[in-house]
Amino acid sequence: MRFQDKVVVVTGAAGGIGLAAVRRFASEGARILAVDLEGSSLDAAAAEAHSFGTEVFTHAADCSLADDVSGYVDRCVREFGRCDVLFNNAGIEGLIMNLTEYPEEDFDRVISVNLRGVWLGMKYAAPAMFASGGGSIVNTASTAGLIGARGLSAYVASKHGVVGLTKSAALELVPQGVRVNAVCPSPIETRMMRSLEEGFGGDQAEMIRKDLASRNPMGRYGEPEEVAALVAFLASDDASYINGGIYTVDGGSTGGR
Numbered sequence: 001m002r003f004q005d006k007v008v009v010v011t012g013a014a015g016g017i018g019l020a021a022v023r024r025f026a027s028e029g030a031r032i033l034a035v036d037l038e039g040s041s042l043d044a045a046a047a048e049a050h051s052f053g054t055e056v057f058t059h060a061a062d063c064s065l066a067d068d069v070s071g072y073v074d075r076c077v078r079e080f081g082r083c084d085v086l087f088n089n090a091g092i093e094g095l096i097m098n099l100t101e102y103p104e105e106d107f108d109r110v111i112s113v114n115l116r117g118v119w120l121g122m123k124y125a126a127p128a129m130f131a132s133g134g135g136s137i138v139n140t141a142s143t144a145g146l147i148g149a150r151g152l153s154a155y156v157a158s159k160h161g162v163v164g165l166t167k168s169a170a171l172e173l174v175p176q177g178v179r180v181n182a183v184c185p186s187p188i189e190t191r192m193m194r195s196l197e198e199g200f201g202g203d204q205a206e207m208i209r210k211d212l213a214s215r216n217p218m219g220r221y222g223e224p225e226e227v228a229a230l231v232a233f234l235a236s237d238d239a240s241y242i243n244g245g246i247y248t249v250d251g252g253s254t255g256g257r
């Protein structure tokens with residue numbers, strides 16, 4: 001019960017990794033604000049939290065918009081009186097296309113959600129954490145934040161940016177008690193991988209999936225719960241001396257061939 005008496009915000013809470021994180025935080029006693037885009041189904045996140053008997057509010061926000069981000073932080077403080085943890089997780093994969101063909105507006109949208117959204121989350125949540133003596137932020141980067149990938153230039157650039165933001169934020173925020181770390185998952189069994197398999201493989205998506213799984217040193221994709229376990233550790237006091245760290249949860253896929 002590492003999050004008893006703690007308040008946790010999860011963005012992208014209607015998605016695969018976000019939902020698993022809500023379940024994990026709730027199972028350890030957290031009170032939760034589950035954030036995702038207007039129209040996304042946050043019912044599952046609310047049901048998960050309720051099943052552990054914890055208090056949960058759902059909140060529609062676009063993480064790339066400053067007013068929406070300050071709005072979810074304000075809502076958190078209004079409902080719970082504090083904000084201890086931010087899992088800054090909302091993200092999109094964008095298009096699969098060579099960079100010479102990539103439309104400007106799609107490039108901008110990926111950077112706006114994945115990079116600006118993570119920055120805005122820290123910008124507005126950190127002061128709320130300072131007010132209650134500190135906290136912890138975990139940003140979702142990706143193995144695409146560590147290595148390149150053909151056809152995914154905007155996504156790769158955004159996730160490399162998240163790694164850089166995490167390192168800088170960790171230096172700036174820790175004097176006021178806020179630790180900042182990032183997780184680098186891939187490939188994880190969620191909608192996003194289904195989309196990438198289809199994007200790369202078309203009607204051969206299942207073949208792409210098998211190929212990606214077989215090339216992973218563990219011979220499989222990861223489960224969202226395996227990411228959530230790392231996120232919960234980094235967010236908890238068990239990680240009290242861990243700050244500015246960039247942690248892979250990828251079956252060893254970035255370790256070499």
Ligand SMILES: NC(=O)c1ccc[n+]([C@@H]2O[C@H](COP(=O)([O-])OP(=O)(O)OC[C@H]3O[C@@H](n4cnc5c(N)ncnc54)[C@H](O)[C@@H]3O)[C@@H](O)[C@H]2O)c1
Pocket residue numbers: 011012013014015016017018035036037040061062063064089090091092093113117140141142143184185186187188189190191192193
């Ligand atoms: N699945 C993987 O293999 C993998 C690997 C590395 C990193 N990631 C990262 O993990 C995070 C979660 O992805 P997932 O795999 O759970 O995918 P997902 O598509 O299941 O979940 C992403 C969630 O983010 C939400 N979202 C998108 N744009 C938003 C916005 N502007 N404002 C608020 N919410 C928004 C979506 O509605 C969705 O619920 C993402 O940042 C993704 O880049 C995923």
